[in-house]
Amino acid sequence: MTRPPLNRRLAEFGTTIFAEMSALAARTGAINLGQGFPDTDGPEEVREAAVRALRDGRGNQYPPGPGVPELRTAIADHQRERYGLEYDPDAEVLVTAGATEAIAASLLALVEPGDEVIALEPYYDSYAACVAMAGGTRVPVTLRPHEGAYVLDLDELRAAVTDRTRLILLNTPHNPTGTVLTRAELTAVAELAVERDLLVVTDEVYEHLVFDGAEHVPIASLPGMRERTVTISSAGKTFSFTGWKVGWITASPELTSAVRAAKQFLTYVSSGPFQYAVAEALRLPDTYFDGLRADLAAKRDLLSEGLAQAGFEVYRPSGTYFVTTDIRPLGATDGFAFCRSLPERAGVVAIPNAVFYDHRDEGAPFVRFAFCKRTEVLEDAVSRLKRLA
Secondary structure: OOOOOOOHHHOOOOOOHHHHHHHHHHHHOOEEOOOOOOOOOOOHHHHHHHHHHHHOOOOOOOOOOOOOHHHHHHHHHHHHHHHOOOOOOOOOEEEEOHHHHHHHHHHHHHOOOOOEEEEEEOOOHHHHHHHHHOOOEEEEEEOEEEOOEEEOOHHHHHHHOOOOEEEEEEEOOOOOOOOOOOHHHHHHHHHHHHHHOOEEEEEOOOOOOEOOOOOOOOHHHOOOOHHHEEEEEEOHHHHOOHHHOOEEEEOOHHHHHHHHHHHOOOOOOOOHHHHHHHHHHOOOOHHHHHHHHHHHHHHHHHHHHHHHHHOOEEEOOOEOOEEEEEOHHHOOOOHHHHHHHHHHHHOEEOEEHHHHOOOHHHHOOEEEEEOOOOHHHHHHHHHHHHHHO
């Protein structure tokens, strides 16, 4: 073979860090606080709804391309009841194979080769790959630590917009930093998008996982944004069924139609019986969502305090599953080397944040831990990490 088999757009992407670190955890018997998935299932009534759908023959064959009507209606109801956003379940809701497919389909549909896509760095690794597959050019705007949290420099965001900018790819609550963009910050982003006639694709999969009174504000709810925003979410993080891979977008008819044109040639359809179960999950009472937040906030505090006692500088997250740490107080500067040695040193696996950066040096001393695990697992991890101190 005279040419490498992988095309140039994807040449920089190999095996994901999540696969590498999960394999390292399995090989060493370390506690896996790297990949963000819970180690318990979600609500029993939701699982039973999936079993009931299977037994009743609902979704065992191809479901409708846009998603089953029950789920599309439940998504539209959720957006209206939670955020005051009205969407037509038939024309403005599309069910996808998780949020990852929703991001891929949105970028493939909306980005032309050569278009610039602004993303908040550090960012979930699929963003960079999806921009590359669409032929776009990614333009990172970096969130930086300030007074114990990561913040967005709005002046840097404005300066990043050029005549070639097509869209802004947002993520709030933000993975990996745990930042929840404020209403004021999102208003500034919205005003910029309107002024420069930009589209916004917003990943809101952690919308229900916010702590300490933080408010999740969908940017689509702000003036001038509904018609230019593709809002993405999913059931995996909210209901602790990450393997079901049920995600969705809500957007104007024109944007939904565009994303559907790309999505239908990716998976076509997926997760038939699970779609019915997620429709029921979205109608759970507020007590479920309140309990989920309280449980995760307590786990965040447990892990954050243990990491601080072990010697890390800890950036306390306002949302998501993750806490970011600085390893320099432990005398280390290379997150990759630190994470690859951590299973042997302390019996714990984490993720080096540098994989989420274009500017790898900027992310080099930061490491991410997941706290979406059983309390006893986190207690064991904290005990092990004390070896570092």
